[in-house]
Amino acid sequence: MRRVSRPVGDNKNQTAALHPDIARVLLTEEQIRERIRELGHAITRDYAGRRLTLVGILKGSVMFLSDLMRELDLDCTVDFMCLSSYSGKESTGVVRVMLDLRESAEGRDILVIEDIIDTGLTLSYLMQNLKTRNPRSLEICAFLDKPDCRKVQVRAKYVGFPIPNEFVVGYGLDYNEQYRNLPYVGILKPPRA
Numbered sequence: 001m002r003r004v005s006r007p008v009g010d011n012k013n014q015t016a017a018l019h020p021d022i023a024r025v026l027l028t029e030e031q032i033r034e035r036i037r038e039l040g041h042a043i044t045r046d047y048a049g050r051r052l053t054l055v056g057i058l059k060g061s062v063m064f065l066s067d068l069m070r071e072l073d074l075d076c077t078v079d080f081m082c083l084s085s086y087s088g089k090e091s092t093g094v095v096r097v098m099l100d101l102r103e104s105a106e107g108r109d110i111l112v113i114e115d116i117i118d119t120g121l122t123l124s125y126l127m128q129n130l131k132t133r134n135p136r137s138l139e140i141c142a143f144l145d146k147p148d149c150r151k152v153q154v155r156a157k158y159v160g161f162p163i164p165n166e167f168v169v170g171y172g173l174d175y176n177e178q179y180r181n182l183p184y185v186g187i188l189k190p191p192r193a
């Protein structure tokens with residue numbers, strides 16, 4: 001990947017260089033790290049004494065999940081689902097399950113780990129789907145939330161950061177499968193004509 005040697009943000013602990021396609025950094029590595037620590041503490045407190053099943057939604061939640069689970073002082077297991085509803089920057093509105101859970105959800109405390117809630121269509125579909133499997137509890141932890149974009153109501157118990165209505169990439173989030181490996185969240189430059 002092409003990188004330039006401009007530091008991201010003015011944070012002393014920020015080590016990554018800004019990708020040339022990124023116009024602006026919305027969340028630095030340090031901000032993300034601190035917020036995930038807080039989320040980890042809250043989840044550890046709320047699920048104390050229970051065995052938690054983290055359900056990571058592929059692919060966008062991978063970085064968030066792997067950092068968050070290190071902050072959990074709990075017995076937990078991890079499973080994955082892969083859903084598809086997006087093409088480029090647009091939600092198609094039609095959600096398809098591309099990969100399902102390996103384990104049964106019945107009687108389990110399920111915490112769905114999602115990268116971002118936008119229209120809410122994906123998670124609304126997923127929550128209805130998982131509810132039919134009779135989990136003991138079912139909640140959502142979303143890294144980002146764009147509340148202004150909702151088409152259907154979805155309630156996330158934990159949210160990393162509410163953000164404005166902008167298309168963001170990095171820290172797991174992609175545009176046409178690119179930029180997932182950026183360690184910060186940024187806004188893309190407009191495409192060149």
Ligand code: IMP
Binds near residue numbers: 060086117118174
């Ligand atoms: P929703 O169904 O509209 O809530 O969209 C959820 C999914 O759309 C997320 O899991 C992301 O994969 C994708 N998505 C929505 N907004 C963005 C964004 O700003 N950047 C990258 N992916 C996004």
